[in-house]
Amino acid sequence: MPLKILHILSQRPDATGSGFFVQNMLRLSAAKGHENYLMCGVPAGDIPVLDCIDRDRCRFVLFDGPDLAFPIPGMSDVMPYPSSVFGELTEEQLLAYQQVFTETIQQAAKEFSPDIIHSHHLWLVTAITRRILPDIPMVTSCHSTDLRQFIECKHLRPQVYEDCRKIERILALSKDQSQMIQSLYQIDSHRIDIVGAGFNREIFNWGPKEALPIHLLYAGKLSFAKGVDWLLRACRQVAGLPVQLHLAGSGGGHEAEVCRALAEELAIPVTFHGKLSQPQLAALMRTAHIFILPSFYEGLPLVLFEALASGCRIITTKLPGSHELLKNVRHDLVQFVNLPPLQAVDRPAPEDWQSLEAQLAEAVRHMVDLALKTPAPTASEACELTTSHTWERVFSRVMTNYRQVLRA
Incomplete structure (x- = not known):
């Protein structure tokens, strides 16, 4: 049965590993007949155009613009685009960040009525989503940079710990990452599945090498x-x-x-x-x-x-x-x-x-x-x-987790 999947990412979907992960989930789920909706953070003056989802199926939080007056906080402290650092946000900025994402997530859920939510990063926006939409089944992909933020930003841990522990399924990239999630968030191993990550074999393929240099x-x-x-x-x-x-x-x-x-x-x-x-x-x-x-x-x-x-x-x-x-x-x-x-x-x-x-x-x-x-x-x-390690194999493992959550 086709699903309505709400994908949530707190930062740009057109850069970094988590962004490419989201794009491939959108592309492969659409190919399987599922309906997608994307909510993410973008710079107000540089909204990306994605080939994996139509613009009218997206809702954005606009940074450096009408929604929030500062650059996107990156899951890494140095991003490949202008960004803020979570550990340096003022209390006023954090409150504004949480308020705007709360409102935008609620609007997206009301407009789309998802069967399931797939969020990315065990961090602030995922915690907000679980808190305000407790009745919608949810899975979250961990990308390791979120664990780094949890370790480094001790003052923000209380805002994410309890809500992230309520997520039905956590998708880990590796065995080591799964163990870190268990340790940091005290989440039972049976709620964590190692789905890995992949590459697009249609784009990345073998080529001959010249001798020198x-x-x-x-x-x-x-x-x-x-x-x-x-x-x-x-x-x-x-x-x-x-x-x-x-x-x-x-x-x-x-x-x-x-x-x-x-x-x-x-x-x-x-x-x-x-x-x-x-x-x-x-x-x-x-x-x-x-x-x-x-x-x-x-x-x-x-x-x-x-x-x-x-x-x-x-x-x-x-x-x-x-x-x-x-x-x-x-x-x-x-x-x-x-x-x-x-x-x-x-x-x-x-x-x-x-x-x-x-x-x-x-x-x-x-x-x-x-x-x-x-x-x-x-x-x-x-x-x-x-x-x-292709995206097709990864998506198959993700779909297994969707079904498990929906059957629960």
Whole structure:
């Protein structure tokens, strides 16, 4: 039976992993005959046009505009667009945020009359939704950045803890994330299902690699939490290699400025591509030999699936989600960089930086040596490695949770 699904996201649906997750849920549920409605936060002067849902089936909270006078608070403290930081919002801003989302969610529910709600992030807007719509079955996808906010913003925990514990089903990206949810929110494991995350195999697929130069690629926000400054410092030590570094993604403020300044000092060529569409990123990945994700905090990074499917070798930090994804991939295709205990949730202590830079530089040298001998895995290998991580598989697992909630 077709369902009426209300999708709720507190930030832009056209950027970051959670936004792409929402888009794929919208696209696949519509293909299965379900009816969708999207409520999300967007900048007043830059409302995105999505190909997965009609504009008249959306309701927006407008930031930097008529609804709220400040930029969208990001689930990460550095977003690929102008944003606020939850931990720095004033009491007045928080009250306004909660009031506007309360009113907009109520309007969306009244207009659409959903059978089920699928919200994203175990955080303020999800808590509001559960509080004001207690009788509508609800599932929530966790994306890890919400757990970071819970850890960092102790003053906001009372506003989310009890209401998030009342959600019928939580959708986790990985086993490690599921365990964190259980620990932080005291939610029983039988109410949490690991659905994972996926990639669009119609966009991200294998491409042949040229022999030289060896193209190194990072894709994501230009931020310290993602380790971009670490990557650039490590690249000081690979000056003699036939490599070119590509940075795909946007960022603003001090952290992006530092990254650009570090890049200017390097002896190897560096190209900043800015924000790319999914097809543009896929085209860049098909030419890249090595994909590098030096992040200090991740849930289940979708970009690793996309890079593998495109025939890239991988260098990534040995975070639980990344290791869970890639632990069975053979060693000449994936190299993990071990992290020390972090000083903050997403930053190493100063005394560990020299060792970290040396480790990452050595990982780059090793993978470049392999790429010089064999530029890429074969197309069949790339397909085999990623076949269980498509959005179709993820949506099937999500639908199972919808049915369980509706039967309860």
